[in-house]
Amino acid sequence: MDISTKVPPTPPSSDAEPQRAARGATRIGDRVFLGLSRGSGIFLLVLMAAIAVFLSYRAVLAIGEDEGNFFTTFEWNPTGNPPVFGIAVLAFGTIVSSVIAMAIAVPVAVGIALFITHYAPRKLGGTIAYVVDLLAAVPSIVYGLWGALVLVPQLDGLYGWLNDYLGWTGIFEWQGGAPRSMLTVGILLAIMILPIITNVSREVFRQVPQMHEEAALALGATRWEVIRMAVLPFGRSGVISASMLGLGRALGETMAVAMVLSSSFEINLSLLDPGGGTFAQNIASKFSEATEIGRDALIASGLVLFVITLLVNGAARLIIARRKEFSGANA
Amino acid sequence: MAKRIDVSGLNAYYSSFRAIEDISMTVEPRTVTAFIGPSGCGKSTFLRTLNRMHEVTSGGRVEGKVMLDDEDLYGPGVDPVSVRREVGMVFQRPNPFPTMSIYDNVAAGLKLVGTKKKSELDDVVEKSLKGANLWNEVKDRLNKPGSGLSGGQQQRLCIARAIAVEPKVLLMDEPCSALDPISTLAIEDLIGELKERFTIVIVTHNMQQAARVSDRTAFFNLAAVGQPGKLIEIDDTARIFSNPSVQATEDYISGRFG
Numbered sequence: 293m294d295i296s297t298k299v300p301p302t303p304p305s306s307d308a309e310p311q312r313a314a315r316g317a318t319r320i321g322d323r324v325f326l327g328l329s330r331g332s333g334i335f336l337l338v339l340m341a342a343i344a345v346f347l348s349y350r351a352v353l354a355i356g357e358d359e360g361n362f363f364t365t366f367e368w369n370p371t372g373n374p375p376v377f378g379i380a381v382l383a384f385g386t387i388v389s390s391v392i393a394m395a396i397a398v399p400v401a402v403g404i405a406l407f408i409t410h411y412a413p414r415k416l417g418g419t420i421a422y423v424v425d426l427l428a429a430v431p432s433i434v435y436g437l438w439g440a441l442v443l444v445p446q447l448d449g450l451y452g453w454l455n456d457y458l459g460w461t462g463i464f465e466w467q468g469g470a471p472r473s474m475l476t477v478g479i480l481l482a483i484m485i486l487p488i489i490t491n492v493s494r495e496v497f498r499q500v501p502q503m504h505e506e507a508a509l510a511l512g513a514t515r516w517e518v519i520r521m522a523v524l525p526f527g528r529s530g531v532i533s534a535s536m537l538g539l540g541r542a543l544g545e546t547m548a549v550a551m552v553l554s555s556s557f558e559i560n561l562s563l564l565d566p567g568g569g570t571f572a573q574n575i576a577s578k579f580s581e582a583t584e585i586g587r588d589a590l591i592a593s594g595l596v597l598f599v600i601t602l603l604v605n606g607a608a609r610l611i612i613a614r615r616k617e618f619s620g621a622n623a
Numbered sequence: 624m625a626k627r628i629d630v631s632g633l634n635a636y637y638s639s640f641r642a643i644e645d646i647s648m649t650v651e652p653r654t655v656t657a658f659i660g661p662s663g664c665g666k667s668t669f670l671r672t673l674n675r676m677h678e679v680t681s682g683g684r685v686e687g688k689v690m691l692d693d694e695d696l697y698g699p700g701v702d703p704v705s706v707r708r709e710v711g712m713v714f715q716r717p718n719p720f721p722t723m724s725i726y727d728n729v730a731a732g733l734k735l736v737g738t739k740k741k742s743e744l745d746d747v748v749e750k751s752l753k754g755a756n757l758w759n760e761v762k763d764r765l766n767k768p769g770s771g772l773s774g775g776q777q778q779r780l781c782i783a784r785a786i787a788v789e790p791k792v793l794l795m796d797e798p799c800s801a802l803d804p805i806s807t808l809a810i811e812d813l814i815g816e817l818k819e820r821f822t823i824v825i826v827t828h829n830m831q832q833a834a835r836v837s838d839r840t841a842f843f844n845l846a847a848v849g850q851p852g853k854l855i856e857i858d859d860t861a862r863i864f865s866n867p868s869v870q871a872t873e874d875y876i877s878g879r880f881g
Contacts, residue, residue, distance in 0.1 A: 503718040507781070509679060511732040511788065512708030521731060525722030618722045618768050 347595040354588030362592070368557050368574070370582070370589040377589050379596050381557050385474060385568035386597065389549070390542040392478025392563070393485055398535050400482075401489035406519060408490075409497040421494065428487035436551035439480040444552060447471040447479075451564050466564040472554035475563040477570070480548055485538035492537060496530030497523055529612040536608045543601055546572035571597040625652035625822040626692045626709075626791040628673060633687030634851075635665070635672050637680065642668045644851035646687075648841060650792075655814060655823045657833035657860065660843030661875070665852025666826050669843070670794050673824065674710035675703040691791065708736065711790035711821075715797040717777035719769030719784070725752075726765040728780055732788035747787050755783035756813050775806020782813065786821070793817060795825040799832065811836050830876055834864050842872045 355362050357375050365378025404424065408417040448471060455466035504522040513521055524531075550573045554566035575590045582590060628650040635643045643665035650656045658666040671677040672685050675696060689696040696706050719728045729748045730738075738744060748765070752758040757779040761772070769780050778798060785793060795814075799807040814836045817823060827833050833840050841857035856869050867873050874880055 501718075503714060503716055504720060506676065506679070506714065507718040507720065507784075508731075510674065510676060510707055510712035510714075511735060511784065512704050513735055514704050517735055521735075522720060525720070528722070617771065618724070 344598070347591055347598055350588045351592035351595040354585060354592040357585055358589070366557055366559065368578070368589075370586045375585060375589070379571070379593050381559055382569055382571045382574050382593055383596065383600070384559050385477075385553075386543055386570040386572075386600070388474050388563070388568075389477040389481055389570060390539055392475060393481035393542045394535060394539055396479065396482035397486045397489055397538060398531075401486050401534070401538075402493055402531060404486075404490045405493035405497055406523070408494050410515070410519060410523065421491075424487050424490050427483075428491065432484060432545060432548045433551075435480060435484050436548035439476070439548055439552040443480060444471055444476060447476060451475075454564065462561055463563055465562040467562075469566050470554065471564070472552055472566045473560070473562075473564050474553075474568055477549050477553050478563075480552055481542045481545055484545060484548060485541050488541065489531075489534045489538040492534030493527065493531050496527040496534070500526045525618075528615075532608055532612055536605060539604060540601060543597065543604070544572050545570075546576045549573040550576050624789070624791065624820060627652050627690075628792060628822065628824070629688075629690040630673075631688045631690075633669070633672060633685065633689065635668050635677055636682070636684045636686075638682035638684075641851040643672075643843075644853050646854045648854060648857050650822060650824060650839070652822045653818055653820070654838040655818045655825060655836055656839045656841060656857075657837035658824065658826045658841050658843060659828075659830055659833050659875070660852070660855075661845070661880070662828075663848065663852070664843040664845045666841075666843045667796055668852070669854075670796055670824060670826050673792070673794055674712055675706045676712065678703065708732075708788060709790055710792045710794060711785035711788065712794045713778070713781050713785055713796065713798045716801050717774055717781050719772075719777050719780050721768065721770040723769060724766045725761050725769045725772070725780060728769045729783050729787050731784060736788065751783040751787040752780075754786055754817070755779045756809060756816075757783055773806070775802050775809055778802060778806070778810060779813065782810075782817075786817065790821065792822045792824065795823065797826050797828060800828060807832070830864075834860060840864070842867070842869075842875060844871055844875070 354370070357370075358365075358377055359374035360367060360376035360378050362378050364380050365376060366381055368377045368381075369375065370377045404420065408421050412420065451466045451471050454464040458464035459466065500523050504526060505518050508518040508521040549570050553569065553573060555569040555573060555577065556567040557569065558567050560567045571593050575594060578586065579590055630649070631647045633643070633646045634641060646669060658670065660666050668677060673689060673696075675685075677683045677685055685697060687697070691706075691709065695701065696710075719725075720731065723731065726748055729751050730744045733744060733747055738747070749758060749762075752761060757776060760776060761780075769777060772780060778801075782793075782798075799810050802810065811832065814823060814825065818838075825833075825836065837860045839857060840860045840863040842855045842863065843852050844855045845852040855871055856863070856867065858867070863872060864876060867876070
């Protein structure tokens with residue numbers, strides 16, 4: 293997800309300080325390593341540029357043919373005459389399902405990470421960490437199967453409860469259809485992104501310097517207060533980065549969404565009603581039968597997903613940078 | 624306000640290893656007591672038993688009695704958290720909270736006990752920073768991060784943070800060992816002022832420092848590596864440095880070992 297890799301620093305010019313004279317004898321290993329690492333950095337930039345160019349080129353072709361408004365049309369019919377397609381439904385569905393997933397996964401993941409690092413006895417913490425690692429290794433198609441076969445049939449109760457108590461909000465109104473809605477997708481995505489957020493947060497919390505925790509303890513802080521004063525603020529930027537990794541996965545998840553969502557090209561204000569779609573799910577379900585222009589249209593939607601991901605990452609970096617001097621990095 | 628510390632028969636363990644053995648001593652209120660001794664003799668461990676920080680280390684365990692006036696710190700039902708609110712601590716490496724401003728660092732302890740009123744916090748922050756001889760240097764940048772200060776200023780910030788909650792006792796674990804001589808001098812002057820209000824216990828590796836700042840000095844030693852540390856003697860500082868009653872103390876302070 294992280295695309296803001298900097299260009300490696302240029303090598304110092306030869307007319308710098310006198311000790312540069314020693315450069316004449318630069319060892320072969322250093323030169324090879326410099327070349328390798330610089331090459332890797334440049335390679336990444338080239339790769340990203342190539343993807344962007346490819347997506348943009350095909351997208352421009354498709355949008356040129358589109359007779360509807362690409363951003364506001366609630367329809368996906370690139371083979372029609374005239375071709376009409378738009379990403380409104382996909383953008384809505386992608387963002388809504390990811391927001392639900394984040395709202396569920398981030399607090400739970402932070403809780404698990406804190407439990408492993410600060411509460412659990414060492415053995416138990418290790419076991420839980422191992423299980424979380426296992427969760428990360430499950431392929432998404434398996435989550436999709438589990439979601440469709442196990443999760444969906446179990447959700448009637450939850451949906452009924454939400455409808456009874458929160459139905460008045462409109463967001464949790466349920467007509468009684470199969471629970472293959474955005475909320476179900478969000479729950480499934482939350483489970484899928486839980487491991488990555490937990491693992492990264494755990495590492496960050498583990499690195500909180502002992503001396504900061506002792507400082508809080510010595511002031512008479514309870515364990516929870518130590519976490520609030522020393523651990524969470526120190527881990528803040530790491531948790532944000534972890535969440536962004538998770539969000540990236542949620543935005544782009546394909547098979548699991550395709551398997552549990554009963555998709556359609558409409559926007560439901562209620563999260564409990566079936567319908568809607570996401571970028572990745574739409575691409576996966578339409579790609580194999582698409583015509584030339586159909587594929588270009590799908591690629592255009594992929595470009596939008598690409599841009600959304602870039603914006604989300606940029607926003608996260610801004611948040612982290614805004615309080616940089618308080619980050620603890622200079623302590 | 625300052626309280627007397629009375630330790631009797633204190634042993635501290637790391638799991639099964641006994642780090643200090645059978646220590647008894649009394650520390651009078653409004654005095655400075657220095658702990659000196661070679662590395663590994665248990666003086667820091669002993670210091671950390673006085674505010675129940677020792678048991679935070681995994682396997683850390685304490686036997687014996689520590690009385691703060693007439694309250695037994697290790698008595699049944701005593702909450703270590705409330706002990707630490709009465710016995711403040713300053714560490715070897717300055718450790719202001721890096722994510723907090725100077726102001727918030729000083730106010731941190733007060734917020735823990737529930738003080739919320741801005742005017743009250745303002746008063747205590749100013750008073751504590753003045754008490755730590757730091758106010759004039761930071762009053763124009765209270766909202767800047769504490770980690771941007773110099774090492775000596777950070778350590779005085781930590782002292783301000785510790786005294787803001789009005790502890791009865793202030794423990795200092797080699798507070799100057801990471802500082803330059805000028806900053807060290809500033810802290811030593813400060814210790815002289817603080818002892819008007821607090822009972823102070825300071826661990827130091829610097830014997831001149833012990834001689835300069837303390838009223839009483841305790842010498843710790845260990846028989847051999849792997850053996851528990853013991854209190855060899857405690858006496859008036861002037862006497863320890865001129866005419867100690869134990870030969871080992873004289874050998875140590877005259878530089879014959881350690």
